[in-house]
Amino acid sequence: MSVSSSSRRLLLGHTHQWAAIRNKWAEPIGWFKTTATTSFVSTARCSAMSRVLITGGTDGIGREAALKLAAEQHEITISGRDPNKAKDVIGQCQMKFNNTPRFIQTDLSLEHEVIKFASQVAEEQFDICILNAGVMNPKPGRTREDREATMMTNLVSSYMIAHKIIDSRRDDQRSLHFVFSTSILVKFHNATPLGIRFFNPEKVTDWQKSLVPTDVSGAGKYAISKIGLATLSTSISQCNLPNITATSVHPGTVYTNIMSNLPARQQFYIKLARPFTTSLADAGANLVRAAENPLPAGMFYKTDKSSKLPELICSEKSIAAFEQVFEQFKIRN
Numbered sequence: 453m454s455v456s457s458s459s460r461r462l463l464l465g466h467t468h469q470w471a472a473i474r475n476k477w478a479e480p481i482g483w484f485k486t487t488a489t490t491s492f493v494s495t496a497r498c499s500a501m502s503r504v505l506i507t508g509g510t511d512g513i514g515r516e517a518a519l520k521l522a523a524e525q526h527e528i529t530i531s532g533r534d535p536n537k538a539k540d541v542i543g544q545c546q547m548k549f550n551n552t553p554r555f556i557q558t559d560l561s562l563e564h565e566v567i568k569f570a571s572q573v574a575e576e577q578f579d580i581c582i583l584n585a586g587v588m589n590p591k592p593g594r595t596r597e598d599r600e601a602t603m604m605t606n607l608v609s610s611y612m613i614a615h616k617i618i619d620s621r622r623d624d625q626r627s628l629h630f631v632f633s634t635s636i637l638v639k640f641h642n643a644t645p646l647g648i649r650f651f652n653p654e655k656v657t658d659w660q661k662s663l664v665p666t667d668v669s670g671a672g673k674y675a676i677s678k679i680g681l682a683t684l685s686t687s688i689s690q691c692n693l694p695n696i697t698a699t700s701v702h703p704g705t706v707y708t709n710i711m712s713n714l715p716a717r718q719q720f721y722i723k724l725a726r727p728f729t730t731s732l733a734d735a736g737a738n739l740v741r742a743a744e745n746p747l748p749a750g751m752f753y754k755t756d757k758s759s760k761l762p763e764l765i766c767s768e769k770s771i772a773a774f775e776q777v778f779e780q781f782k783i784r785n
């Protein structure tokens with residue numbers, strides 16, 4: 453995909469609020485302010501019934517989080533591609549908690565479906581949006597629309613949905629919280645010079661390259677998509693929009709369907725390590741924790757603990773580079 457060419461059609465308009473922000477992007481920085489941990493006030497959430505959206509709520513960690521939130525009697529909407537999986541989650545919620553989640557079927561690897569889905573959920577004015585759907589090593593590596601499959605499904609779709617929801621917000625007195633499922637890879641990425649040589653989030657060209665489809669969409673693209681989700685979360689937090697918060701979370705390492713395209717040997721080792729990794733129940737609880745307890749910009753949940761994001765991921769330069777490339781994906785009305 454040529455980033456500069458294909459993207460323009462996605463860009464149609466912004467609310468005044470975002471137009472103002474966009475203007476600020478044009479200023480040579482000095483604008484970003486990391487919310488100081490001490491001054492951060494997290495609104496108590498989920499104390500009463502909240503309206504919660506969970507993408508990828510049909511399976512794995514998202515499914516587990518949906519069940520936990522259903523047990524707390526929140527009003528839940530899950531999304532995914534597979535209606536049979538959804539039927540099972542809905543059945544469990546009805547049987548165990550007398551709570552019936554809604555299901556929206558959508559394929560987030562396809563731009564036209566993302567636009568439709570984002571517009572639908574933006575109308576609904578959710579209190580909490582858990583953008584959790586994800587893939588690893590998808591086959592084929594290009595989508596039917598010739599997009600980089602991992603980047604489209606994990607990151608571009610989340611960017612499109614989150615910004616559509618923000619742009620369509622009607623009541624800025626009402627709190628709106630985003631949760632993004634990231635990965636522990638964000639901590640490891642810049643641990644060695646090799647990581648930065650492979651992908652430097654401060655470089656516009658590296659973000660652009662990450663979006664170019666190839667036949668194989670592998671571990672590198674997964675790592676970049678997860679770095680991007682932490683950057684997106686930080687970018688939203690740092691805007692300090694009234695009553696909007698965003699937190700990213702590494703829910704834990706759990707053997708789920710997402711690993712089914714990994715080489716057999718890697719799957720074997722991950723299964724072998726099960727006693728030392730996170731349980732599915734705990735990973736779901738970690739997602740719920742992030743939904744109920746927003747963190748200030750620059751922080752994320754490393755399983756059940758809050759932790760600092762690496763400086764490189766939330767640096768002014770990285771966020772500016774990310775926004776410069778991704779702004780093209782904002783959906784116009």
Ligand SMILES: NC(=O)c1ccc[n+]([C@@H]2O[C@H](COP(=O)([O-])OP(=O)(O)OC[C@H]3O[C@@H](n4cnc5c(N)ncnc54)[C@H](OP(=O)(O)O)[C@@H]3O)[C@@H](O)[C@H]2O)c1
Pocket residue numbers: 507508509510511512513514531532533534535537558559560561562584585586587605633634635636702703704705706707708709710711
């Ligand atoms: N498992 C781990 O160790 C781990 C570690 C760190 C982060 N995470 C992150 O946690 C999130 C959930 O992972 P998981 O382990 O729970 O994986 P999973 O069991 O494979 O669940 C993935 C979810 O995403 C949905 N999904 C996948 N592709 C989609 C598409 N093209 N369109 C719409 N929905 C799609 C799936 O729904 P359908 O099948 O119905 O389409 C499913 O509900 C992912 O973002 C992953 O990167 C996982």
